[in-house]
Amino acid sequence: MTGTKHMKHDKPLALPIKKIITESERVKTFVFDYDFPGEPGQFVMCWIPGFDEKPFGIIKKDGFGFMISVAAVGESTKALHMMEVGDMLGFRGPYGSTFNLPDFGSIALVAGGYGMVPLSFLAQEARKKDIDVHLFIGARTKEELLFKSWMEEIGVIIHPSTDDGSEGFKGFNVQVFEDFVTKHPPSFGHPHVERALRLPEGGPIKDLPFEGSTPQGGGMLSKAYTVGPEIMEMKVAEICYANNIPFEVSLERYMKCGFGICGQCCVDPVGWRMCVEGPVIDGEKLKQISEFGKYHRTASGKVEKYPWNKDK
Amino acid sequence: MNLSTNLAGIPLKNPTILASGVMGVSTSSMKFVQENRAGAVTCKSIGHEERKGHHNPTVYSWGQGITNAVGLSNVGVDDGTVLLKEMIDALEIPVISSCFADTVDNLARVAEKLMASKPVAIELNLSCPNTENDFGLMFALDPEATTRAVSQVKKIAGNTKVFVKLTPDASNIVDVGKAAEAAGADALTATNTLSGMIIDIHTKRPILTNKFGGLSGPAIKPVSVRAVWNLYNAVKIPIIGTGGINTGEDAIEYIMAGATAVGIGSGVYYRGIDVFKKITDEMSAFMEKEGYKSIEEMRGIAHKS
Ligand SMILES: Cc1cc2nc3c(=O)[nH]c(=O)nc-3n(C[C@H](O)[C@H](O)[C@H](O)COP(=O)(O)OP(=O)(O)OC[C@H]3O[C@@H](n4cnc5c(N)ncnc54)[C@H](O)[C@@H]3O)c2cc1C
Ligand SMILES: Cc1cc2nc3c(=O)[nH]c(=O)nc-3n(C[C@H](O)[C@H](O)[C@H](O)COP(=O)(O)O)c2cc1C
Numbered sequence: 001m002t003g004t005k006h007m008k009h010d011k012p013l014a015l016p017i018k019k020i021i022t023e024s025e026r027v028k029t030f031v032f033d034y035d036f037p038g039e040p041g042q043f044v045m046c047w048i049p050g051f052d053e054k055p056f057g058i059i060k061k062d063g064f065g066f067m068i069s070v071a072a073v074g075e076s077t078k079a080l081h082m083m084e085v086g087d088m089l090g091f092r093g094p095y096g097s098t099f100n101l102p103d104f105g106s107i108a109l110v111a112g113g114y115g116m117v118p119l120s121f122l123a124q125e126a127r128k129k130d131i132d133v134h135l136f137i138g139a140r141t142k143e144e145l146l147f148k149s150w151m152e153e154i155g156v157i158i159h160p161s162t163d164d165g166s167e168g169f170k171g172f173n174v175q176v177f178e179d180f181v182t183k184h185p186p187s188f189g190h191p192h193v194e195r196a197l198r199l200p201e202g203g204p205i206k207d208l209p210f211e212g213s214t215p216q217g218g219g220m221l222s223k224a225y226t227v228g229p230e231i232m233e234m235k236v237a238e239i240c241y242a243n244n245i246p247f248e249v250s251l252e253r254y255m256k257c258g259f260g261i262c263g264q265c266c267v268d269p270v271g272w273r274m275c276v277e278g279p280v281i282d283g284e285k286l287k288q289i290s291e292f293g294k295y296h297r298t299a300s301g302k303v304e305k306y307p308w309n310k311d312k
Numbered sequence: 313m314n315l316s317t318n319l320a321g322i323p324l325k326n327p328t329i330l331a332s333g334v335m336g337v338s339t340s341s342m343k344f345v346q347e348n349r350a351g352a353v354t355c356k357s358i359g360h361e362e363r364k365g366h367h368n369p370t371v372y373s374w375g376q377g378i379t380n381a382v383g384l385s386n387v388g389v390d391d392g393t394v395l396l397k398e399m400i401d402a403l404e405i406p407v408i409s410s411c412f413a414d415t416v417d418n419l420a421r422v423a424e425k426l427m428a429s430k431p432v433a434i435e436l437n438l439s440c441p442n443t444e445n446d447f448g449l450m451f452a453l454d455p456e457a458t459t460r461a462v463s464q465v466k467k468i469a470g471n472t473k474v475f476v477k478l479t480p481d482a483s484n485i486v487d488v489g490k491a492a493e494a495a496g497a498d499a500l501t502a503t504n505t506l507s508g509m510i511i512d513i514h515t516k517r518p519i520l521t522n523k524f525g526g527l528s529g530p531a532i533k534p535v536s537v538r539a540v541w542n543l544y545n546a547v548k549i550p551i552i553g554t555g556g557i558n559t560g561e562d563a564i565e566y567i568m569a570g571a572t573a574v575g576i577g578s579g580v581y582y583r584g585i586d587v588f589k590k591i592t593d594e595m596s597a598f599m600e601k602e603g604y605k606s607i608e609e610m611r612g613i614a615h616k617s
């Protein structure tokens with residue numbers, strides 16, 4: 001890679017907002033006229049001049065360019081929602097690890113909330129490689145199913161779910177995903193699956209309930225990817241482990257420097273930095289992160305247990 | 313190559329020490345640094361109360377170095393003492409305990425509490441440039457304030473060594489270093505970050521939310537080398553040379569200026585978490601090539617030629 005266009009920016013690069021898209025009551029997308037570097041799974045530190053700087057996933061939508069999608073949850077994200085076209089934001093990055101796609105086959109994306117941000121970008125790249133994409137997207141209500149029409153346009157197979165039943169399954173996307181996994185036993189007709197699922201001594205592997213769930217890929221599904229609330233990610237991880245599905249998860253921790261020196265985003269007990277070794281973590285490596293689904297550290301470095309883990 | 317050194321009675325396998333405020337948030341992050349061959353680690357400065365630090369942006373690189381105004385985020389001394397004990401128990405290498413406070417009395421209180429974890433050394437951060445609004449001017453700008461701070465802590469320190477971290481912002485860092493030595497300091501860390509400011513001309517404002525910050529990395533190396541050189545001529549206690557060390561050559565430059573050990577912070581950004589491995593390998597390669605047998609042999613050698 002040459003030229004300034006693909007350089008990493010470690011000093012905030014000020015860019016005017018070119019376009020703002022209101023996705024739902026809680027989410028706005030900000031589009032910029034700049035070819036910011038980055039791959040699916042990576043993030044930027046977004047500077048709101050004079051106010052704060054926060055991490056957001058990178059999206060590079062074909063025909064739109066670099067954009068971020070922000071859910072208004074607190075002070076800074078609400079401040080972002082107040083911004084107008086032409087206002088300046090600063091960007092550092094891209095930071096962190098990236099998702100890894102198989103060479104062929106099908107993948108499952110399990111997305112909750114703004115988890116669609118990195119996963120939409122990943123879906124786009126997967127479709128370019130002709131990989132089939134099954135999207136298990138969950139939201140409170142129909143209007144909050146982020147990027148649904150974009151995903152339809154690029155040929156993603158969508159399995160929606162909503163809390164209120166206004167679209168798709170009424171309930172959690174994790175449940176839809178689990179059903180899908182357990183109802184799709186390996187089919188030995190497919191050539192890739194045939195190759196991948198034969199034991200070295202001959203004969204098929206019997207106990208693989210998930211089609212094509214081998215590192216070689218092939219078959220109906222090769223790999224799963226999940227981004228969303230940590231409790232959801234935890235459930236997806238359990239399903240994947242139980243069914244021998246290789247998967248990747250994005251693990252968010254409090255970020256300050258974003259480039260690996262402040263130590264704020266390190267996870268127990270391995271000390272890996274979620275801004276460098278993460279946020280995308282492979283399912284096998286995830287087994288070594290004992291704090292996953294249990295607690296995180298706040299801006300001071302203090303351990304804060306998740307609500308569902310409080311009395312343990 | 314034998315890179316061992318003795319820092320104020322503390323034996324180090326190699327002279328690289330993780331500088332305070334970098335990576336030192338948890339026991340796990342410290343173990344990650346140990347795995348990458350640091351000779352010792354310094355924890356993030358611990359203060360009286362829990363602090364979230366300044367609003368981001370708190371750390372970024374501007375091309376010639378890093379600027380930060382993290383704002384001394386920490387868990388507070390009560391949890392900090394527990395954390396420090398956990399670090400000391402879990403690590404094989406020495407853990408230096410950094411601390412700060414707004415007043416001399418509070419500094420002594422924080423240090424006294426930390427003493428419960430029996431650290432080998434306490435580093436008094438008298439030189440954070442980013443908390444003036446909260447805590448007033450740095451102690452290390454002024455020899456008298458430094459004397460008061462160090463002698464108070466020395467009274468309660470027992471066997472724990474007391475290191476004093478100096479600022480390159482002092483009008484005469486040598487006077488401050490001499491004051492610290494006279495008050496009983498066992499070693500000096502030179503230096504902390506250099507105060508600075510960077511303005512984004514497009515948004516017309518300083519980038520750090522705190523406006524000012526501390527500069528570190530390659531940009532400040534000559535400033536800190538000069539500080540070590542001058543201190544080496546003026547004090548007998550050992551010096552931890554710190555500021556802009558990215559390579560084995562940088563570390564040797566500090567040692568030749570008179571440093572006993574070297575602090576590494578921003579190097580984790582420039583070279584990766586394995587910066588300690590890289591630096592020690594590069595030091596060994598240099599020493600082999602030039603025929604040096606020990607760190608001791610090179611210490612202060614630049615003063616003799
Ligand atoms: C790698 C990564 C990618 C992200 N991608 C997106 C995205 O694409 N879209 C999106 O809407 N949100 C994303 N987030 C979350 C987003 O950063 C937070 O929602 C935002 O920082 C909240 O700030 P606030 O002031 O509005 O709320 P606050 O009230 O300050 O915080 C709400 C919650 O956000 C989290 N948070 C706050 N500050 C930080 C920080 N500096 N680093 C990490 N987490 C923080 C904390 O868990 C906190 O409890 C991402 C976070 C990470 C770590
Ligand atoms: C992000 C960051 C945080 C820091 N926090 C502290 C701190 O809490 N206490 C302290 O004494 N020094 C702190 N420092 C200063 C470093 O310990 C070191 O003295 C300085 O960065 C120069 O060394 P370097 O160029 O190797 O980074 C911090 C530096 C950085 C970059």
Ligand code: FES
Nearest residue numbers: 256258262263275
């Ligand atoms: S945010 Fe990851 S180390 Fe600073």
